[in-house]
Amino acid sequence: MEHFLEKAKSASRVLATLSGSERNRILREMAEALRANTMNIIEANAIDMKKADVDNLSSSLKDRLMLDEKRINAMAVAIEEIAALKDPIGKVIEGWITETGLKIEKVSIPIGMIGIIYESRPNVTSDTAALCFKSSNGCVLKGGKEAEESNKIIADVLQQVLIRNDLPKELIALLPDSSREGVAKLIKMDRYVDLIVPRGGEALIRFVSQNASVPVVKHDKGQCHLYIDRDANIEDALKIAVNAKVQRPSACNSIETLLVDESIASAVLPMFKAVFDRENTQLKGCALTREIIEVSEASDEDFDTEYLANILNIRVVDGVDGAISHIVRFGSGHSESIITENITTAERFMESIDAAAVYVNASTRFTDGGEFGFGAEVGISTNKLHARGPMGVEGLTTYKYKVYGKGQIR
Numbered sequence: 001m002e003h004f005l006e007k008a009k010s011a012s013r014v015l016a017t018l019s020g021s022e023r024n025r026i027l028r029e030m031a032e033a034l035r036a037n038t039m040n041i042i043e044a045n046a047i048d049m050k051k052a053d054v055d056n057l058s059s060s061l062k063d064r065l066m067l068d069e070k071r072i073n074a075m076a077v078a079i080e081e082i083a084a085l086k087d088p089i090g091k092v093i094e095g096w097i098t099e100t101g102l103k104i105e106k107v108s109i110p111i112g113m114i115g116i117i118y119e120s121r122p123n124v125t126s127d128t129a130a131l132c133f134k135s136s137n138g139c140v141l142k143g144g145k146e147a148e149e150s151n152k153i154i155a156d157v158l159q160q161v162l163i164r165n166d167l168p169k170e171l172i173a174l175l176p177d178s179s180r181e182g183v184a185k186l187i188k189m190d191r192y193v194d195l196i197v198p199r200g201g202e203a204l205i206r207f208v209s210q211n212a213s214v215p216v217v218k219h220d221k222g223q224c225h226l227y228i229d230r231d232a233n234i235e236d237a238l239k240i241a242v243n244a245k246v247q248r249p250s251a252c253n254s255i256e257t258l259l260v261d262e263s264i265a266s267a268v269l270p271m272f273k274a275v276f277d278r279e280n281t282q283l284k285g286c287a288l289t290r291e292i293i294e295v296s297e298a299s300d301e302d303f304d305t306e307y308l309a310n311i312l313n314i315r316v317v318d319g320v321d322g323a324i325s326h327i328v329r330f331g332s333g334h335s336e337s338i339i340t341e342n343i344t345t346a347e348r349f350m351e352s353i354d355a356a357a358v359y360v361n362a363s364t365r366f367t368d369g370g371e372f373g374f375g376a377e378v379g380i381s382t383n384k385l386h387a388r389g390p391m392g393v394e395g396l397t398t399y400k401y402k403v404y405g406k407g408q409i410r
């Protein structure tokens with residue numbers, strides 16, 4: 001492992017010799033290579049999917065894992081969008097001249113070597129590789145075990161492009177030992193790895209936070225909420241609630257709980273039940289909810305559960321403050337939304353909620369690198385430092401001060 005990481009780290013230094021336009025050209029080649037290998041990728045993915053069937057994996061896991069022509073094309077488009085972004089490296093963020101006449105420039109630079117541990121979602125392999133390459137970072141990727149064959153072929157296709165361009169293939173590397181022991185070693189290799197991004201469920205985040213000596217940017221689970229205020233436009237609220245739960249329940253940015261202002265609960269809950277029944281959503285409710293509509297009981301454990309499935313809790317709360325209290329207790333700092341036409345209430349929610357993305361009158365499903373205009377994302381950072389929310393190329397940079405003198409001494 002150490003030898004492999006040493007090689008990968010020294011490979012990452014080669015990136016400093018490439019101009020932004022060269023990196024973009026190579027990225028566009030990577031996109032084309034993915035398209036050209038569509039059938040090979042689908043074949044490799046079929047092996048993973050067959051194993052997923054044999055192992056009886058959940059429908060949300062299979063939905064994340066599955067690749068078809070459309071999804072592979074979307075991966076290629078994401079790389080092209082990343083290529084089209086402004087170069088995040090070498091940007092003078094600020095510049096000034098001090099009293100002593102020193103010219104100081106704060107300039108963006110790559111972080112170096114990034115280790116990314118993620119779920120069984122093969123598009124993350126090409127998305128993160130492309131984001132790292134664009135921002136001149138080397139990367140070591142460790143995807144979920146269920147996606148092994150898909151990840152291998154995607155990484156291989158991208159590496160072949162590097163080789164054709166006389167670049168070391170280790171710039172985009174899969175962790176050779178993908179076992180839990182391999183992860184345990186990786187997160188302690190601070191000599192070679194500059195940042196670890198764990199993207200996944202609670203067990204992964206806990207393990208990495210407790211054991212890493214490399215700095216970590218957590219991409220934790222999404223325990224997301226939608227609050228329907230007394231001043232909500234109910235037509236919008238119904239549409240947004242359905243989208244935030246049903247469009248892709250397996251995604252971390254989908255909601256798990258609907259919070260409803262008690263002053264409108266008896267009028268609106270039957271409407272929410274009707275729309276969710278049409279979507280076959282399994283509803284669970286608090287005691288007040290169950291006085292109004294017929295649903296099964298939601299316990300505190302349910303309010304703390306990320307279903308990643310078409311299941312939704314409903315809780316009646318005492319206005320915006322009740323919603324904020326619930327979110328403070330159960331939220332995971334990912335994405336939260338309020339539906340209201342009242343600007344004061346909207347602002348109160350915006351200012352009080354401590355999450356990576358806080359929405360007014362929109363679906364939490366928008367917390368996504370592509371939707372934010374970043375081309376793709378390494379993931380949704382639930383950290384406050386160093387990056388927050390969809391982590392794109394900007395989140396993969398740091399800076400240094402370049403100080404130009406004319407013989408000054410202090």
Ligand SMILES: NC(=O)C1=CN([C@@H]2O[C@H](COP(=O)(O)OP(=O)(O)OC[C@H]3O[C@@H](n4cnc5c(N)ncnc54)[C@H](OP(=O)(O)O)[C@@H]3O)[C@@H](O)[C@H]2O)C=CC1
Nearest residue numbers: 118119143144145200201203204219220221222252379380
């Ligand atoms: N914030 C964000 O950006 C995102 C968050 N998520 C969250 O991820 C979860 C869904 O992913 P899920 O399928 O459960 O993924 P897991 O958390 O089970 O797995 C993700 C990765 O972590 C590894 N892993 C898991 N547990 C450990 C551990 N204890 N020690 C070392 N490595 C570990 C897995 O390896 P292996 O497979 O080899 O066991 C895999 O590579 C949801 O909670 C979702 O909200 C998902 C996507 C984005």
Ligand SMILES: N[C@@H](CCC(=O)OP(=O)(O)O)C(=O)O
Nearest residue numbers: 064119121250251252253368
């Ligand atoms: N980029 C994603 C968000 C990340 C995410 O949810 O990942 P996952 O939990 O693996 O489905 C999207 O909304 O498309």
